[in-house]
Amino acid sequence: MSEVEVAPGEIIAEAGRSATRMFQVAEGYVRLVGLHEDGSEALITIFVAGNCFAETAVVSRRPYNHTSIAMVKSRVRVLHENDFWDLYHSHSAIPEALCRKFAAIISRQFTAREMRATTRLRVQIANMFADFAEKCAGDLTSSPIALDFPFTQSDIASIFDVTRQSVQREVTYFKEQQLVEKRDGAWTVLDLDRLRRMT
Template identity: 30%
Template sequence: MPVNPELFKAFAAFRRLRTEGLAQLAKHAERSRHEAGSWLFRCGERSTQALLLLHGIVQIEDQLGRPIAELRGSTASASDAFGTDSPQLTSARCISDVLCLRIDASLLEITLSWDQSSGVEVAEIGGFGDQDWIFRLLQTRTMQELPSAHLQALFMAMHPLDVRADTRIIEQGASGDYFYVIDEGECRALYERGPDSEPELLARFVGGDCFGEEALISGAPRSATVVASRASRLRRIDRANFLKLLNEPLTRSISLDRALARISKRQALWLDLRADETAPLEHSIRVPAHLLRSRSEQLDPDREYICVCENGFRSRVATFLLQQRGIGAFALEGGFDAAIGAK
């Protein structure tokens, strides 16, 4: 059952939002009913949703189960969203039957912070008329790894690009200028060996997928051509904003000494991105850099990896790619030649 936008006006923080902004929030919110004695969340649980208490009584408890606050619907005690920590630092138990609104925590925070800090609402960000693209992007692992302040600036810096089927979005050999996110549609990455050879299919991208980061991070020419498989809607961000808002917060580097310490304690594995003919590293997994995108699903998401290549450039690209997929990764500073090869 659709959520009535007027329900948000019961909370002071939303009363300044325009009708369009409230409608967008309501579109992505859902009612949630809970019986007395049930738990809304427990300490330590992870969640991407925020809660707004409409009716009922909720008791907030600390890690030892001791009551620390009581929220009552339609009163000042329940005037703000709660349950936004991930992992949760407290637990929430229903004292009575409860009716809540649930909504994506990042979407909620971005909507309110834009309104409060810049006078800009989510519904005003340029695009294709419907702002569902913001909500879809917030569901991707890449965006969930970013702090809210970066998300706000990132969405403001993104520009829409509508392309027809067979449009060549990126040309192999060209310099890197933009990073792309697919809003709707499908694209394919091709490696073109020459005019007399059929291009090799490297990857397919669909809604929520990103591409174009390698040349922006490494400074090297584009390594593949990307073509729209059908009419598609994209968002793109220029190199300067990409490096500042996406690459820097998602790409972590590590010194050789710290890397060796983590390897020796079995806290991480080497992810060797070099060509197959090079001698393997101890405690390593070999995935040549050009195959990482297609083979990343074979990596254990519960393990941490230290990426190593010859000079460090591809390691930074790999770290960004793995962080996008929710896999913990570091780039070895200087790469193999400067760090390990010099030992």
């Protein structure tokens, strides 16, 4: 894999383009977005260091479904499709690992749907903040934990397919309970243990 640096806001792979490469985040954060009918972006997920993406499009030989964008200055590893297929056919562990990954993704999608149908929005958002904190923190025993990538209440609403007003109500509760805060556009988790107990 070659490695490239990408600037905040830079597009890595664009929806509709031929899937000629797959990627891995080496450092930083990458957002995967889709488009609403009105042209606005919908946040689908956030990739952190170690996450691979776009291999599904390469395997299925179809264009990229979604657009990936660097959230902060990041380093991304790139593997061209020809090299991917050489490795795929040379090492049986690769298709086996991909099958496990795709199965895990499907399972998570079902779990997420069930959670949205059966769990209060407050608990879902608490779980999201706790997950983000654990991915950002080097030491989970220290507090507070700064989330070093930007996301908005509108992004949260996109993730859970709810209105921004619903998210604002829950975030206000978290702030009042001194669980999270936002300073200078950046989120901070103030009490990870209490957030986890909510979930």
